[in-house]
Amino acid sequence: MSVDKANVAKIASLARISMDDAALERMVPELNGILQWVEQLGEVDVTGIEPMAAVIPNTLRLRDDVVDADPLTGGGRRDDVLANAPAAEHGFFGVPKVIE
């Protein structure tokens, strides 16, 4: 499979990265080079093989249902959470208007 400029524009839009024409043109051969190279995976016989998501056997745990058990990840830290926001306003994240 290969991509053209329109495909790349679509992918860039899905990824929320604005790209001008020149950037799209540049990206087309780069992505195609990589995609052609990964295509060799199609040669591998994967009959009966489960896709692997977790490499090391581990079990997902539930933590105790305790409020603020770990103060680092608990609540009540609004100012810390907002400290690095580009536009914190009145205790909230500020964003441009999203409704007309």
Added chain:
Amino acid sequence: MTDLTQFGVKDIRDGVRDGSFTAREVAESFNAVVADAAALNAFIVTTPDHAIAAADKVDAARAAGETLGAMAGVPIGMKDLFATHGVQTTAASHILEGFIPRYESTVSQKLWDAGAGMLGKLNLDQFAMGSSNETSHFGNVASPWRKSGSNQPMSPGGSSGGSSSAVAARIAPAATGTDTGGSIRQPAAFTGICGIKPTYGRCSRWGIVAFASSLDQAGSMARSVEDCAIMLGAMSGFDPKDSTSLQMDVPDWEGALNADLRGKKVGIPREYRMEGTDQAILDSWEQGKAWLRDAGAEIVDVSLPHTKYALPAYYIVAPAEASSNLARYDGVRYGLRDLPDGSGLQDMYASTRAAGFGDEVKRRILIGTYVLSAGFYDAYYTQAQKVRALVARDFERAFQECDVILAPTTPTASFPLGENVDDPLAMYLNDVFAVPASLAGLPAMSVPATINAGLPLGLQLVGRPFDEQGVLNAGLAIQQRAGFKAVPEKWW
């Protein structure tokens, strides 16, 4: 007076413990050589006050007769992928420039608790995506090494290139690294130092800027196997804040180090004998076999049949996870915001990300978005995950016939900065020997073997899950026989 910057982790820790010198003297010595090494561009920010404050605490604890931690008095470099409280954390990106965390990563906190101090935040490839440290928003890192008869600046490897450069140049006795597809081992090999990536889950990922979460694993980089063992011990351990953290005791790796390999079998994977591998690398591999045989090990041939598919599988899995992880950089909660006049929320996202990410990061986000998109998901992503399962199964079978695997770390020695930047695929091939162990989550280490044409070459050891000890022991056997003592000539 002794030049304290020539000491590694163990010598500093022992010297501070027995009162040969103070932690403060060590911190001051390293702060001075860090300040003098701007030409390497290894650090994004330096934190001399942090190093001094930690040292003073250790000296006070010693004076009070308290027991000192495993890293007491050792000032280290911290890869700028670890969130550090009150100190800028950028992942070498523009999008996180100026981000000052209000929390500390688990791994860095453990190191401070063990008595280490921080010399500064080390440069890296942007979001740890790269193999030469040429994708940082804060400029290339130069290796302290140069090819015989040349003044060309050489790559320190990547993504932990600031870490490898600083440790090799002796401006830090040790540094943290992270390894997603070779980012500890390849830079360690390029710069003549040791670097170990433990079993996936040993070190908490909490507070490490995420790249590919099923692969990311922190580890230690230092100039000896012993130093790596000490530091890795301080970094490891269960963390309830990381859902993939291993709920297992951390063994005393340093205490159990043993280079006697009698009764051990070392596997040589025949598929690692690839076209395009330097003759000098193949020669060092032969030498490595002889060293391990001399240490008492039996050398056996093993097969890892899916080796050639590991790298393309990685370049689907890692970008897919990255495209998802990096969706958080939206100009709302932290980091850069680019808001052109009159634009709405969607435009703000797109222009923030266009301005904040470098080319390699964008390339990988786009690849990841594509392979996860409707219609292509099964052909690319599911297929890659299946191939990943086969790569892991290859190792499982090989470890029925051997205890540890010996292979080259990289197909070539370091290359000049700028040589591979226009060819992403050529750059990716740097990690061809490193990526399989990452996909399988296995502990793996690079140890310096020899020098060729002025540049160091490394050998790689890969172990069974949770068997960091086996990897370290074989690494120690190589270290004792290789006698790697070369030091880069100071030009910076």
